[in-house]
Amino acid sequence: TEIxxxxxxxxxxxxxxxDTDTESIQSSLLEADRDLISVYKNSSTQIAFVCNGPIFAxxxxxxxxxxxxxxxxxxxxxxxTKNSTSMRYMFKGDTSLLILDLTSFNTTYVTxxxxxxxxxxxxxxxxxxxxxxxxxxxMSYMFQNCSQLTNLNIANFNTEKVTTIAYxxxxxxxxxxxxLSCFNTxxxxxxxxxxxxxxxxxxxxxxxxxxxxxxxxxxxxxxxxANLKVxxxxxxxxxxxxxxxxxxxxxx
Numbered sequence: 349t350e351i352x353x354x355x356x357x358x359x360x361x362x363x364x365x366x367d368t369d370t371e372s373i374q375s376s377l378l379e380a381d382r383d384l385i386s387v388y389k390n391s392s393t394q395i396a397f398v399c400n401g402p403i404f405a406x407x408x409x410x411x412x413x414x415x416x417x418x419x420x421x422x423x424x425x426x427x428x429t430k431n432s433t434s435m436r437y438m439f440k441g442d443t444s445l446l447i448l449d450l451t452s453f454n455t456t457y458v459t460x461x462x463x464x465x466x467x468x469x470x471x472x473x474x475x476x477x478x479x480x481x482x483x484x485x486x487m488s489y490m491f492q493n494c495s496q497l498t499n500l501n502i503a504n505f506n507t508e509k510v511t512t513i514a515y516x517x518x519x520x521x522x523x524x525x526x527x528l529s530c531f532n533t534x535x536x537x538x539x540x541x542x543x544x545x546x547x548x549x550x551x552x553x554x555x556x557x558x559x560x561x562x563x564x565x566x567x568x569x570x571x572x573x574a575n576l577k578v579x580x581x582x583x584x585x586x587x588x589x590x591x592x593x594x595x596x597x598x599x600x
């Protein structure tokens with residue numbers, strides 16, 4: 349299934365209006381603007397939501413696209429998230445999604461991204477280049493079981509308000525390198541299973557991380573690649589060796 353959000357002049361070739369569509373996704377979207385949206389189809393599995401103005405996402409985007417297991421592509425050309433405050437479970441269980449380009453997302457007011465992409469087991473690339481995470485407090489399970497994910501650039505993430513990254517990258521077994529030096533972990537209290545079963549991960553940059561408030565370390569690096577190399581400060585190296593499965597051989 350392919351879903352897209354478009355202005356009238358962006359409708360792909362071959363699509364025709366079909367307002368008989370009754371899919372649940374239509375009823376869950378656009379609360380106030382639902383009557384202004386037209387539905388176009390190219391086939392039963394290619395659906396376009398069309399509006400003259402922006403198509404506004406709900407304030408609460410929790411579970412918005414959850415468990416659409418046949419969904420392979422979403423085009424967010426005309427999808428405005430500027431009013432959204434929560435994106436929990438937003439794409440959870442979309443097991444056929446291959447790529448997500450969320451560069452158009454406005455996440456200025458979003459506070460919770462827990463399990464946002466959990467169990468997107470086929471996805472290889474997620475583009476989060478413009479994500480504003482400055483008031484997000486919960487990133488737990490965010491990419492859990494994204495086992496085919498190979499390309500993830502989150503160097504722009506602002507995590508100064510985040511308190512938990514538990515299971516954040518759990519079973520991201522295809523990622524080979526992560527640069528998380530931008531992460532501010534000064535408020536994080538739990539890192540349990542954060543990198544558990546990242547079995548392909550060979551390079552991890554944790555420069556600038558703070559572990560001062562961490563109280564839960566359970567299996568933070570369980571089932572990781574034995575050749576994993578972690579870059580961090582000398583003090584943090586000792587802290588990680590004391591509290592996790594890492595050994596001196598895991599540090600450069």
